[in-house]
Amino acid sequence: MKPAQQVTIIVKGIVQGVGFRPFVFRLAHQLNLVGSVLNNHLGVTIVLQGRSEIIEQFIETLTHSPPPLARIDAIELTHQPQLSIFHRFSIIDSHISAGEHAKVAISADKSICQDCLDDINDPHNRHYQYPFTNCTNCGPRYTIINALPYDRCNTAMADFVMCDNCRDAYTDPLNRRYHAQPVSCPHCGPQLSFSVINASAEFLYDSSMLMPLEQAVEMINRGGIVAIKGLGGFHLVCDATNNDAVMALRQRKQRPAKPLAIMVRNLAQAQLCVSGTEAEWLVLTSPEKPITLMQKRQHSDIELSPLLAPGIDRLGVFLPYTPLHHLLMQRLNKPIVATSANRSGEPIIGNIAEIEQHLGHVINGILDHNRPIINACDDSVVQVIDEQVQVIRLARGYAPLTINLHSPMLSDSQNSVLAVGAQQKNTVAFGFADNLIVSPHIGDLFSLEAQHYFTQSLATFKRLYDFNPSHIVHDNHPQYAPTQWAVNYQSEHKLPQSHCIGIQHHFAHVLSVMAMHQRTDQVLGFSFDGTGLGDDGVLWGSEVMLADVNGFTTVAHFSSFKLIGGEQAIKHPVRILLALLFEQMTLQQVLALPIAAIQNEGKKTVTNLYQLWHNNSHCIECRSVGRLFDALAVALDFIGSSQYEGQAGMMIETAANDYSNHPKRQPLSIMLNTVSHNDPEPIQWHSSDFITQLVNLAINHSQTPYIKQQVCWHFIDAISQQLDHIGQQYPQLPQVFCGGVFQNKTLLSQCIDDCRRGERQFLPSGHIPINDGGIALGQLWYAIHHMA
DSSP, X not given: OOOOEEEEEEEXXXXXXXXXXXXXXXXXXXXXXXXXXXXXXXXXXXXXXXXXXXXXXXXXXXXXXXXXXXXXXXXXXXXXXXXXXXXXEEEOOOBXXXXXXXXXXXXXXXXXXXXXXXXXXXXXXXXXXXXXXXXXXXXXXXXXXXXXXXXXXXXXXXXXXXXXXXXXXXXXXXXTTTTOTTOOOTTTSOOEEEEEOSOOGGGOOOOTTOOHHHHHHHHHHTTOOEEEEOSSSEEEEEEXXXXXXXXXXXXXXXXXXXXXXXXXXXXXXXXXXXEOOHHHHXXXXXXXXXXXXXXXXXXXXXXXXXXXXXXXXXXXXXXXXXXXXXXXXXXXXXXEEEEEOOOTTSOOOOSHHHHHHHHTTTOSEEEEESSOOSSOOOOOEEEEETXXXXXXXXXXTTOXXXXXXXXXXXXXXXXXXXXXXXXXXXXXXXXXXXXXXXXXOOBOOOSHHXXXXXXXHHHHHHHHTXXXXXXXXXXXXXXXXXXXXXXXXXXXXXXXXXXXXXXXXXXHXXXXXXXXXXXXSOEEEEEEOSOOBOXXXXXXXXXXXXXXXXXXEEEEEEOOEEEETTTHHHHSTHHHHHHHHHTTSOHHHHHTSOXXXXXXXXXXXXXXXXXXXXXXXXXXXXXXXHHHHHHHHHHTTSOSSOOSTTHHHHHXXXXXXXXXXXXXXXXXXXXXXEEOXXXXXXXXXXXXXXXXXXXXXXXXXXTSTTHHHHHHHHHHHHHHHXXXXXXXXXTTSOEEEESGGGGOHHHHHHHHHHHHHTTOOBOOOTTSXXXXXXXXXXXXXXXXXXXO
């Protein structure tokens, strides 16, 4: 028999709070190995003693079959020359000293596992019908953590003393609830409560014999709106099949058109509401349980309210992800609207006092519980393109997102980077030790409340990781709230000027995808969005660039046009359309156009806007593709004012999809012409000529069936053809499609198909948002390669 050997194994990644130590304990026992396992600032450290071939088998199993919630980024193996004295395999308490927890990745919250779901449905189980059941394979993580290490005393469960049964499970290494920090039961854990708020006569009933959950169900069934506390915040919930309830929610929340997501009881119910591919169903049912954008089903046994997502062909759907949601949906057995409880443009609300203060006029009742939400976290939103997940909102289930790398700069303990992200869809990102960490979605930062939440989020991560940045990186736009925060931080903390780095917005978009693939070499980037300050003071948003971690060269973009009244044009996109048409037509010709939005403005207003345009007064130069979508949507009478961000793009996508399914498609003569230019200047596609062609076609063929849908399809097709043409000129370079415009599934799918047809490499965005939610990671990727 071969002599025993001793090895030390350091495992890095998401390995704490995910049942890793009990997994190691069970595996060591199965293989008759002795030694120990403990959590520390490196991750998990294992000492093993046994025959070399058995240790190799242990490492093989650990690497390829880790616990469900774990993610192993690296395994470091060291052979010890001398054997310690071990009689058994033991789990040792956490050993993390102050300032040492920088390398520990925090797990995102995960949906209830099947074992716990079985427990709450088993009348003989002590967790039967208990809405806070969890184990090491599921449940809250990020939303309940107050400090590292991830021990119960550092979580929202600190004040809940375990009963004997829970403590037995918690201390038994062979139990799946071993060291599950939120473990509890009806005898010792959090409890539900229900409050009636602002209820009119139809919602008043004898509730004296009803438990809190049953009271909420009764109110929803009667058409009421209930605020329900979830993992990372409250949802506003109503019956998705009750048109009056959905209308009441929209009116009270002042959300007239923005799509509302629905929660369904199970996969079978989802399949009655939406249709999808195998990949979409897999994402919908994954442990992350994100809101998944899927195709509406035209005919179904479930009659959903048409007010859920008016004018668009997709619907956000998600499954119950906590025991509470499962118990609720079992009782209701019908789809519900479950939208984030927040005021427009503000973060999700996580406590009952704020619900009553800010949304008391919206709701009829509150289903609350007494487990605090330490860190608010919204629902993730995703879609599936080319059989791969594209994250639109990085939040519950996916965030915090940790990317492991080895960078000589970040291995230096003196170097750490904070990237503060963009003004809209903000996330922040941190680089230190071997990790890049992206926060959950913070949101738009226009209101003071949102900016306060931004600073709170920064404070949370600085506290959790004992993190004080040596370098700050921000967007180049001087008026963005994160930029101003970064400049103030640099001044207050007396960082060298070279340690406060500004990055161009669209370059950061490209860099974010490069970071996901850990690429530093050159790519061909297509960065299309609504707004981002360019290096020349123009609002960019149609950038085709050759980019690497050192910089970029623009090779093509749309020609610039004017936003009449500046930011007002974004809220009232008829001004964008007018500016484009004024370049191609006389004022009188524009006034005569049979476009509802122009006629509704009236001759006097249009004339005044023409004077502003002609005199270049109160105008901003722009070359954004997102604004071209706005202009076309107005021209086709899809929208008047912009009621929510991305509305024009979604409606054009829906119309284009309608036409792509039409049996008798007719080609239209659409040319995306270029403005004359001299090499080596970038190619410029002619914005006003393009939109004017589309407008004239829609008007001249107004009697043709499906003409609006046809125009939308050709709009998208013409853009994708030009991108394909440029891609053909750089066949050796990987292609990156990024920016909010590429959330348009039809456009991105065409671009990916063109790449594949031309045998060119395409880099998907993966779990980093393709919109401004990815900007912070792109900023971070640049900074770690340029730290002074």
